[in-house]
Amino acid sequence: MSAKTKFDKKKVTLQQSVLVIGGGMAGIHAAQELKGYGYETTLVERADILGGKGNYINQRADYKKILSGVTVLTRSTLTDLSGHVGNFSATITTPKGDKTVSCGAVVLASGIENKGGSVLFDNENIVPIAELKNSITELTEAETPVSVGLILDLNIEETKAGAEMVLNMAMDLQRNHNAEVYVFCREIRVASLELETLYDTARDASVNIIKYEGTITFNTTGNFITVAARDVILNDSIAVDCAKVGISPYGLNVSADSGLAEMVGVNLDALGQMQDNNVHFFPGQTNRPGIFAAGSCRGQYYAPQIITEAKSTALSVHSLLAQKSLVVELSHAVVDEEKCALCLTCIRSCPHKAMVIDQNKKVAMSIPEVCRKCGICVGECPAKAIELPAYTDDIVLGQVG
């Protein structure tokens, strides 16, 4: 039996509007680009001000000017998202009440949540690096220089952003806050001009950078924490008594907003980042057609790259919506209503969330413009109720002749 090749087609109009969740660096730049392409763009930010974690980089950025023409909703959050690619309907809770926004695509730029608490070890002087800021006064006012240990890649490989942050902090503490800084790292990623310069400047400022291998230990000795490891360059063990130890937060309990991910049906990968670490989705696509991700919520922490990727994600959105409509071949998965037991298996297994419940017939059905025709649901269905018209069992078996 030959494969069915002729299918009817359906036209799906793509709304020429985009919703951006998150007003940090990624969200701002994505929104700016999208507005530039001519889309009605709405940016939602839960804090009072824009900038996210990028505020420490450039506190004087004029976001109002950058985002002119974009509808900016601060102190607002997304509380519901329904619909499918080209026609989403979002409920945004704002200080003035709920607002419904229709859009053709959604960009998730919600940043990262620091899940880990301050108690990493049984010692209040070992903290996430960001919390070292709280100790600055204590350091500056000490009578003698205080030794501070900064640990870069304790649990997982760090990115350039981690290196940039640690080196900046090391120099700041060394120069301005009376500290003797020891940076411990297994690898430090400086493969970019700015970072190489930063590394050299840090060394010139007398920051000690120790490359170690194997385990690193933290032992409380009196008022100090003895940080010990095997120095790769000296080929010998090294131990430094530090008054304070900061651990780079990117290696710990940092993940994208899992509540948001669940709400919009986007997968989180093993590191808690939005978007599967899958080459087919780079740079900004997710498992759900029409929903994109940019910035630290998808694991990109290095500022220059966040901006570049936010712009290329905006371009991906543009190449979707610029078509103005999709001509969808109706070869999507078809559910046999008699056999469907509404066991919900297909709804749970579809990677693209293309399967929904037909509330009238109380059976499952696939949305033509979302269905990617992979056949995963066909293989999962315990009732053999789903068929891919171009790849029925007969057709597959018939290929052998």
Next chain:
Amino acid sequence: MIVGEQKPFEKVYESVKEYKKVLILGCGTCVTVCMAGGEKEVGILASTIRLANKQNGIRMEIQEATVARQCDREFFDEVKDKINWADAVLSMACGVGVQFCSEVFEGKRVLPALNTRFYGTTEQQGIWSERCAGCGDCVLDKFGGICPIARCSKSLLNGPCGGSQDGKCEVDPDNIDCAWQLIYDRMKLLGCLENLEENQVIKDWSAGRDGGPGKIVREDMVL
């Protein structure tokens, strides 16, 4: 729903291989949802038996069919020709369906392919667990909605035993939560913890299985 799982293949094969004409009959409701006896599983079991027959030089004709339910007689109508044709029906329904098939087709040899396990829920795709023991006298109102009869390994009604450790049941700490821990936590959340001080008297088990085979007659519904 009723949750069942397939018997080990060797046992099923042993029971069916003497027959020359076998109908493998699936059920489209509970056992489809728990992935044990729906149309897909019928196909797999049929193929496996056919492959085994070829290996063992056994000649057997196999037909496959699935009906919406095997616990209501009308659903058998569409397959009655196949049932009459068969020497034996290998039913992939729960115990109810297996029996009912041979009641409806009097004297028909109907064999079970499944072990019916419990009344339960889908915790997540691929994982089902027991919730109800069918005791016939539901006391869920007294325990914050968590059943000590079904979910406590000892069906205790007045608090946990000494085997409750870290919220787990000593019978199988990896897999069984202590029901009484769950009850306590739930009733605390509901703000009715003090109700646990009410002493539960000895249960009348005759309302359920222990009172013999059950039967319910609704006169207003009888045609």
Next chain:
Amino acid sequence: MAKKKSELIVLCCENSAYLAAESLTDTKIMQSVKVVMLPCSGRVEVGLILKFLENGAAGVLVLGCPLDNCKFVRGNYRAQKRVDVAMKALNDAGVNKDKVKIDFISSLDTHKFIALVKEMKSTLF
């Protein structure tokens, strides 16, 4: 009807293995081998695999995208689980479970395709 020599069926994901197979220039390797195209390895079913074998195939080789690189996120993981079930069913039936295998290759991996087909053929024939 003449009895056809039993073939090795290779179920190929059209995004990876099928493309690797298309680049084949050596046709000798494909004797007694039949390539079947699937939209994704996730379309593979236990029942289908068993049916191929019932219909006389010597073996079934399922080829999908490398893990974590499935175009549809998890088709290859699903296929892997289903092949495990098929192998267990074959074992139950007293049939050599090595008649079914799954592996993961990219669209550029024609060499790996050839190696896997050769290996499977030597196991079966």
